[in-house]
Amino acid sequence: MKRKIILIFLAVLIIPTVFPLGNHVVLAAESSGFNRATYDIIMRWVNFLILAALLIKYGRGPIMNFLNGQKEQIKEEISQLEAKKKQVVEQIEEARILLKQRADRIEQIKQKIIADGTREKERIINQARRESQHLLESAGHKMEHQIRQARETVRAEMIDQAVALATKRLPELMTQADSENLVAKFIEATEKF
Numbered sequence: 667m668k669r670k671i672i673l674i675f676l677a678v679l680i681i682p683t684v685f686p687l688g689n690h691v692v693l694a695a696e697s698s699g700f701n702r703a704t705y706d707i708i709m710r711w712v713n714f715l716i717l718a719a720l721l722i723k724y725g726r727g728p729i730m731n732f733l734n735g736q737k738e739q740i741k742e743e744i745s746q747l748e749a750k751k752k753q754v755v756e757q758i759e760e761a762r763i764l765l766k767q768r769a770d771r772i773e774q775i776k777q778k779i780i781a782d783g784t785r786e787k788e789r790i791i792n793q794a795r796r797e798s799q800h801l802l803e804s805a806g807h808k809m810e811h812q813i814r815q816a817r818e819t820v821r822a823e824m825i826d827q828a829v830a831l832a833t834k835r836l837p838e839l840m841t842q843a844d845s846e847n848l849v850a851k852f853i854e855a856t857e858k859f
Contacts, residue, residue, distance in 0.1 A: 721729075
């Protein structure tokens with residue numbers, strides 16, 4: 667390690683003298699020897715190397731610790747974010763499963779409602795048929811009853827008219843013997859009861 671530093675230091679001292687890095691132009695009349703401009707360039711490089719060596723020697727540990735700390739902190743943040751991502755993905759998957767279950771449940775409820783509606787429709791239709799049959803039978807009974815009443819009324823009126831007519835004509839046509847014969851038959855009929 668020390669050997670590398672010494673080699674770098676010598677290279678820094680020799681390279682600027684051989685290849686001047688400044689903005690000065692060397693004219694033919696001037697000497698190409700060691701002057702103030704070359705000295706300033708060399709000293710800049712020496713100062714830079716000293717600063718770099720000091721930073722490497724004393725700053726390397728803290729800088730590396732800082733960078734390693736940052737690295738660990740970033741790793742931790744990444745792992746936390748990955749855990750959160752995994753949790754969110756799991757929540758999304760749970761939400762999808764729950765949504766599918768709810769959709770299935772809604773479909774089941776829909777099918778049940780349709781089946782219940784169909785049964786209720788059939789029940790209402792059957793009840794309406796029974797009620798209409800009952801109404802038809804009731805109307806038929808009422809009509810039969812009204813027809814019987816109408817027949818009885820017509821019969822009673824016919825009997826009344828026949829009696830009235832008979833009452834008018836019978837006294838003229840009936841004799842004393844017919845009258846006694848009718849009374850005898852009436853008495854016989856009452857005795858049988």
